[in-house]
Structure formats: C-alpha cells, structure tokens
Amino acid sequence: MSDDTRDTQHKRPGGLFSFLSKSRATKPGEIYGVPGQGETLWLSLGSIAVLLFVWWLVTAMGWVKPLFVPSPGAIVQKFVDVWQNGFTNTAFHQHIWVSTARVFGAFVLACAVGIPLGIAMGMSPAIRGIFDPPIEFYRPIPPLAYLPLMIIWFGIGETSKVLLIFLSVFAPVALGARAGVRSAAIEQIHAAYSFGASRWQVMLHVILPAALPEILTAMRIGIGFGWTTLVAAEMVAATEGLGYMVLSASQFLQTSTVIMGIIVIAAIAYTFDLLMRWVERRVVPWKGRM
Amino acid sequence: MGLKIDDASVVYPAADGRPPVAALQGIDLSIENDDFVVALGASGCGKSTLLNLVAGFLSPTSGQILLDGRPVQGPGADRSVVFQKHALLPWLNVMDNVAFGLKLQGVAGKARYEIAGKFITLLGLDGFQQSPVYKLSGGMQQRVGIARALTCDPKVLLMDEPLGALDALTREKAQELILNIWNETHKSVFFITHSVEEALFMGTKLIVMSPRPGRIAHRFDLPFSRRFLAGESARHVKASPEFIQLREEVLEIIFADEEAVE
Numbered sequence A: 001m002s003d004d005t006r007d008t009q010h011k012r013p014g015g016l017f018s019f020l021s022k023s024r025a026t027k028p029g030e031i032y033g034v035p036g037q038g039e040t041l042w043l044s045l046g047s048i049a050v051l052l053f054v055w056w057l058v059t060a061m062g063w064v065k066p067l068f069v070p071s072p073g074a075i076v077q078k079f080v081d082v083w084q085n086g087f088t089n090t091a092f093h094q095h096i097w098v099s100t101a102r103v104f105g106a107f108v109l110a111c112a113v114g115i116p117l118g119i120a121m122g123m124s125p126a127i128r129g130i131f132d133p134p135i136e137f138y139r140p141i142p143p144l145a146y147l148p149l150m151i152i153w154f155g156i157g158e159t160s161k162v163l164l165i166f167l168s169v170f171a172p173v174a175l176g177a178r179a180g181v182r183s184a185a186i187e188q189i190h191a192a193y194s195f196g197a198s199r200w201q202v203m204l205h206v207i208l209p210a211a212l213p214e215i216l217t218a219m220r221i222g223i224g225f226g227w228t229t230l231v232a233a234e235m236v237a238a239t240e241g242l243g244y245m246v247l248s249a250s251q252f253l254q255t256s257t258v259i260m261g262i263i264v265i266a267a268i269a270y271t272f273d274l275l276m277r278w279v280e281r282r283v284v285p286w287k288g289r290m
Numbered sequence B: 001m002g003l004k005i006d007d008a009s010v011v012y013p014a015a016d017g018r019p020p021v022a023a024l025q026g027i028d029l030s031i032e033n034d035d036f037v038v039a040l041g042a043s044g045c046g047k048s049t050l051l052n053l054v055a056g057f058l059s060p061t062s063g064q065i066l067l068d069g070r071p072v073q074g075p076g077a078d079r080s081v082v083f084q085k086h087a088l089l090p091w092l093n094v095m096d097n098v099a100f101g102l103k104l105q106g107v108a109g110k111a112r113y114e115i116a117g118k119f120i121t122l123l124g125l126d127g128f129q130q131s132p133v134y135k136l137s138g139g140m141q142q143r144v145g146i147a148r149a150l151t152c153d154p155k156v157l158l159m160d161e162p163l164g165a166l167d168a169l170t171r172e173k174a175q176e177l178i179l180n181i182w183n184e185t186h187k188s189v190f191f192i193t194h195s196v197e198e199a200l201f202m203g204t205k206l207i208v209m210s211p212r213p214g215r216i217a218h219r220f221d222l223p224f225s226r227r228f229l230a231g232e233s234a235r236h237v238k239a240s241p242e243f244i245q246l247r248e249e250v251l252e253i254i255f256a257d258e259e260a261v262e
C-alpha cells in the first residue's frame, strides 16, 4: 500500500512534455541534461502502426471512397502488380533506377561543386561577396517557377531535369559548407598557426575536419530537397521515372498508383537518410563533444 | 638574445558604443634563454593580451617585440602555445594530437610518432595513445596540450593558465613536471597563472600586472624553482618562511590593486 504511493511519487511519467520539467539523474554512460536525449524507436513504430490502423479503418468502414483513399491492401496489390507487369510498358525497376540516377547524379554534382564553393565562400570574403547574391537570390524560388526557363534554355532532355534537381540541392549544401567553416574553435586554429602552419594547412587539418559534421548535415538536407524536386523535374516530357509514374497515374485518377509511388519515393529517401546517419556516426563520432 | 618586448602598447578599438580599451601600456620585458617568467594579475589586466602579442596573433599598437633581435611578424614554430581550453582536435586520437605540430612541419610518420611517444610518456599518458581526446578527463586533456607544445622543440613556450583546470594534486605534479622539463630543455617560458603560490614556485622572474591600463606594476626575482631543482622537495619549498613571506607580500599588492580599481 504505502510502497505503491512511494513508487508513483518517484516515477515521473516520460510524457510528451516531460522535457519541460526538471531532468532526472541519468544512467552511467549517458550525459546529464543533453537536450532530446532518449530512445524513440518504439514510439515511432507505434506512431506508424496507429497511422496505418486509422488508414485501414477509414477505408474498411467505407467512410471515404477508394477513389480518394484506397485501402492499404489495394496499395500493396498495386505494388505487386506494377512490380510484376511494370507501368506504361516500362519495368518498375527501370522507373526506380531512372529517378534514383537523376536525383543522385544531381546530388553528387551539387556536392562536388557546392561543398568546395561553400568552403571557399566561408574562407574568402571576395568569393563570398561574389557568390552570395546569386545563391541567396535563387534559393527561395520554387523550382516549379524556373522550370519553364530550364526547358527554354536546355530543352526537354535529361539536362534540364538533372539541372533542376541540382539547383535545389546546391543551395543548401553550399550554405551548409559555408557555415561549417566557422565551426573550428579559434584556439584550434591558433594552435595550428603557432606550429608554423600555412593557411592552406590550417584549412586542410583544422577547418575542414571541424566543418565535417555540418557538411554532412547539409548533405542530408540537400538530398531531401532533391527528392522534393524530382516530381517537378519529371513533369516535362518524361517517359520514365517515379515522378512521371505518379503524375501520369494522377491524370487517370489511379489513386493507388499515386500513393504507391509516393511511398516508394519516401522509402528510398528514408533509406538513404539512415545510411547518411550511419556514416555520420562513423565519421564524426566526436560531433558536439568538444 | 631571447625575447625582448620594447615599450609595447595595445589599444583595442572602440566597439558597440564602448570606449577603446587600453589593454596594455608601455610594457618592457625581456625573457632571456633559460628564463621562466610568470605573469600574475587580476582578471582583465591584459595577461592574455600580452601572451597573444608574443605569440604573434596580435600586433602592438605601438612598440615592438623582438625574438633574437628580429621583430615578431606573426605566429611561428619557435613559439609554442599551451591554451587554457578548446585547443585539441577531437577528430584525432591522443597520439595524433601530440604529433600534430610535427605533422604540420612535414616530419614523416615514424619519426613523428617516436617523438610524440616520448612526450606522451613524459606526461604520464602511456596507455592512452589511441584514446579519443574527448573521452579524457580535463587534466589529461591539458597534459596532451602540453605534450603537443613540447614536441616541436620551440625556443619559447607560452602558457595561458595551463593548469587552471586541474585538481590540487595533479596540479602540483604538473608544476614539478613542467619545471623538470624546463630544466632539461632550457627553454624560455612565459607562464600565466591566477595562483600566487604557483607563480612563486615556478618562476625565475615574476611580473605582477595591474589593469586599466594594463601594465607591469611590480617585478620580482624568484629563487624557489632553483631550490626545487637542486633537490629540495616541492612542499618543503612552499612551506619555507621566505616563500610564505613573499606570498603574503604579493597577495597584498594584488588586493591593493583590486581595491584601487574599484
């Protein structure tokens, strides 16, 4: 009896807003007071399960027409169907491959140009002065707005598609790399100089490694923008690709294909994000530790 | 020869509506080879500014700094700095942090690690060669910083409160360690501390600085570190009547300065 009441006093529920109350002592191996620390896997799985259940319930009870929201089962069926028979005479893996190649091709290009440029902008006021206006100017414009220009300038081929995705990835990657240059502590930089380092060595051995966490984060954000732009890029004269599949299915009101395509895009993007997080843990285990 | 600071002044320009700060005014100081100069003084009296001046991170508003007769133009490998904090590289392990200066100077891998290993042993970090630095305690990190500064065999060793973060016992051991290293290598040392006892024990020369404008208010020649190096025990030196008398004298000066400012 008395044991019971003591227990409830000591156990504070880890509710949604527990982060606003006073933090409890941590287990050995954890650090006290790190914001947002804690395991989220089960909550996330639960959240997905609830969403799926609501979706299933709404369709199974017939509350909405399948034309608007097809049942989860119909999506799975559609997936199997397209997997076996392809979509518009093109094999499913071909659609996936074409879209992935466009997004990753643009992503690799954007990183290859954006990261060095961002670092240069962080290091040199001259380069920052030159490139800051154009990047800041185009960055907030929605890709759909300059899509017509891309088509007029570069035609309806692969170039304008990849370029559109490239542009959406480029700005966040370049700006992230530029901000990352400021990560090194001034003492670290001074230490290198007092060993007689040249500016180039300081950049290579201090500023770049210190910027790595922010560059990796910027790459994660950048590829997200890439997938966001995929459908816009495949609006024009495409005959293959996941974006094309979603768009043309929507014209024929094949809602289940649309939703299936969306889920496939999300799944690929999410898998890559998990991969990047894994890389992050391996490459910069010291992130935020010093 | 050695290091010579000649009538150096530093004025930080006005910023954010605050008036300009005369951080240093008319500093004259020479640090001969073999000198161990300790700077004491209230917070904000310009000790770090003086160290930055010697390190070459800052150029004086007027006056000049000469090293072996040549004016100091910027940082260089002949002057190594041990920082108070934040100066290790978390992406390198202990070994690579200590060997960092040698790497920058183009020393090849094997020779580099040999030298670094020697200083790791000297500072009692054996067994931690491969540890990431962010997993070390504050005192151990500080020792990594000292080892790193020593590897490149600088003429002048500049230390800004290097032992401030250490516990009493580790601190006394580190003091003895630094004195022994100084005795063996005959480097010039410029050492900033907030501890009067540490200052008296370590230095051959003591400068006591006063704030606003930052200047050298008093100078003392100190015999205590030589007594320690001649074989007397550290505690014995620190407990001797001469030591205690000078300690009280210096404390009185610093307190008087603080009151005069307030």
Ligand SMILES: Nc1ncnc2c1ncn2[C@@H]1O[C@H](COP(=O)(O)OP(=O)(O)OP(=O)(O)O)[C@@H](O)[C@H]1O
Residues within 6 Å of the ligand: B012, B013, B021, B023, B041, B042, B043, B044, B045, B046, B047, B048, B049, B050, B214
């Ligand atoms: N970058 C700067 N810009 C403007 N004023 C500065 C700057 N750096 C230091 N100062 C001022 O110069 C004076 C001396 O600073 P300094 O850091 O040299 O003091 P210190 O003796 O090292 O103090 P502490 O013992 O607290 O480290 C202080 O009044 C400080 O406010």
Ligand SMILES: [Mg+2]
Residues within 6 Å of the ligand: B047, B048, B049, B160
């Ligand atoms: Mg200071």
